[in-house]
Amino acid sequence: MSEYIQNLNPTQRDAAVNYQGASLIIAGAGSGKTRVLTCRIAYMLSQGVQAHTVLALTFTNKAAKEMRERIATLVPGGMSRSLWMGTFHSVFARILRAESDKLGYPSSFTIYDSADAKNLVKLAIKELNLSDETYKPNVVAARISKAKNNLVTPQAYEANSSLQAEDREQRIPQFLDIYKLYARKCRENGAMDFDDLLLNTNILMRDFPEVLTKYQNQFRYILVDEYQDTNFAQYVIIRRLGELHGNVCVVGDDAQSIYSFRGAKIENILRFQQDFPGAKLFKLEQNYRSTQTIVNAANCVIEKNQRQIRKKSFSAADEGDPIRVIKAYTDKEESALLASDIYTTVRTRGVQYSDVAVLYRTNAQSRALEEALRSRNIPYKIYGGMSFYQRKEIKDMLAYVRLVVNPRDDEALRRIINTPARGIGDVTIGRIAGAAAANGLSMWEAVSRLDPATIGLAGAAGNKVAQFAKMIGELSEMRSTTEAYTLGLEIATRSGLIGTYKMQQTPESISALENIEELLNSIRVYTEEQERMAADTATEGESAPQALVQIDEWLQNVALLTDMDNENPEERNKVTLMTVHSAKGLEFEYVYVAGLEENLFPSMMSMGTPEGLEEERRLFYVALTRAKRAAVLSFAESRFKWGEMTFGRPSRFLSEIDPQYLDLQFELGDSRDSDEEANSAPRYGRPGGPSRYGRPGTGSSQDYGQGGYRKRAGAPDTGALRRTDTPSPGARFRSLSARGATQGSPATGSPASRFSAPGTGRPAARPSGPPAGYPPRPIGGATSASPHVTGATNGSDPPGASSSQGSGEMAVGTRVEHAKFGVGEIVAIEEWTSDVKLTVDFGAAGRKVLLKKFAKLQIL
């Protein structure tokens, strides 16, 4: 028997080796669930199971990539390469592209992210002449998302009177109209949003039995990690694909279900044994990750939840250090204390920075931490928040590519027709949209095919539009003959994006330029990888025709990537900063959890309901159990929020840990608000409330979907928050900002398993297109090689607002402090049109060129 199987404990081994039939592996954190899944796949391959018949779904692309790499080391040859492995979204996006003609989509359909979706909702609301006060785009988008996650199409929605009654009750009676229009627009644009990927997969499998059969036969073995966080749409996909052979293995931990805000249902894992009768149940009880202290402390916390499957969980590792709790007066002090502590830990414990993570509840908390780390020259990397792909310049650039690839993508056109400013305003855009609608064309088709005069685009505006159309047209024609990177560079230049950013010479524009270069670089890396893989497979067979890697292919891969999926070589040995949500499934030697305050963690938004609070508790459980050797918890008594100082008290979760596991140098105050006693002893299980998880023993739950929700007052909506950042070469992903969907509305009720057929929109444009390159490769690490950037040079002087505040005292050698980069020394000064360009050496943060006007430097 292979070594990797030998290394498993008996239960784990059982779970790995018995790969026929259905299996449910349910176990606490760190018990080796993911490892079992990995070994199981490797074992299957070693027993002769064909890799391409295995479908393994993970929670993130990164997890998939790591699992694939691990398997590659366990089995011979390139077998692991043919595994179908990825997130639900990326795997089914690939399948949808292959089958797109059946649903009337082009195979190169665009994938809209949440921001694109929100814009489209906004547009739909506007076109229906509804007020965006009543119909808040965020709320509407969240409700649409919820409907889709429950497989409720607009048609099904229309047939469902209780949903519509809910809308009326919430004073959004015309919600359905928006939903319909939104869906129509997506279809006309040849685009799917995240939720459509799952919804349309379901429609495909429901309406095309032969397609369903094909995939049922192809995927003889299905494995799902983190099953407790699947939503209804994902659940139905698994049930359908697995019902023929029942070789379905799911892995999860109900105590780690933390994504209910996007429709995840713990019930999915609880009813697995009913869905797949005879499923073998494996319970893993030993935690191999953490010290006894951490495991025991985490158990204390999770015990407080009423609704759960009770599980044993013990650690045979050392007792380990007690969990330290750090108190600070302000968020700034908290960050400073953590930064010093990290520094000391790394120094004295002989560990790497990369063994350390700081976790927090909200992205907004990262800022203070960043500043503290930076000023101490502690290297860090930050995930989530405003990721690379959400930055304006990147989204603009991607919109150009999207339009070139998919001429029906009106959303992309609207985004960039006047970016950079070319004198095409709202009025003109409105006329184009009108003409497009009147002729049943997309907006780009309208501007490129219709006579400008007939649609009222005479004069200056008409010329500008014609010029724009010509540019896109030419780029579009180059597509089939031009290699992806070259075309990307061409797009970046001819669109004028590079030129305008070059012209501006502000820190922001420099940063934007770097990001665009980085994006172009990722095209190159992707291209090279594809070519290498093509060459690999070609050596076995005959000479492969040197296929041109088109930009289409890259675009399709990029749409579902997040910053976590990029392994940048420069990002090694850095402290990790991320939200607790993003940390699920990861592990670190030392974990710091910051901001353990009432109303922050647990979040204010979630405390209204027992369910919400229990989810926060699970989230805290996840946070604690990321730590292998030690955890440190911190809170601040005051914190800036919306530019205002707010005061908080220590989180109730701190007092839920048995003090024997804590190293507490002070009295832990009461978490309760004086007038809030009732909240500290929430009553569970409302009268008639059907939703209660199976008690220990029964392991089942009757209900899912329906009921159990209470309306909450003041459902919040959210908006986007963005922070511009200054350039810092090498550090690809900058901070941040939070952005988010929200719930707000009560549940959409029954996840009707019958849902209606998609309406047919415009016929598919171009049913060509290769299946997306697979396995999906994340874009590679950026080297410092800067793509040569052509474009307008800054001959002309930018209209300079006058500058120079507090002139004088700066000279070469002056020590200054920057809000982000910390302390540095000026090494060069240069006149720059109306301002002064400073080169400052910030030590670890690097050497930066800053404009005095913007840099807000403090002279020390």
Add this chain to the structure above:
DNA sequence: CTTTCGTATTTTTTT
């Protein structure tokens, strides 16, 4: 049509 300035609003969490 663009830029600029003032005001209102925002923060959970993410594929």
Add this chain to the structure above:
DNA sequence: AATACGAAAG
């Protein structure tokens, strides 16, 4: 604090 949006000036 930072952003997005709308109004008014250029």
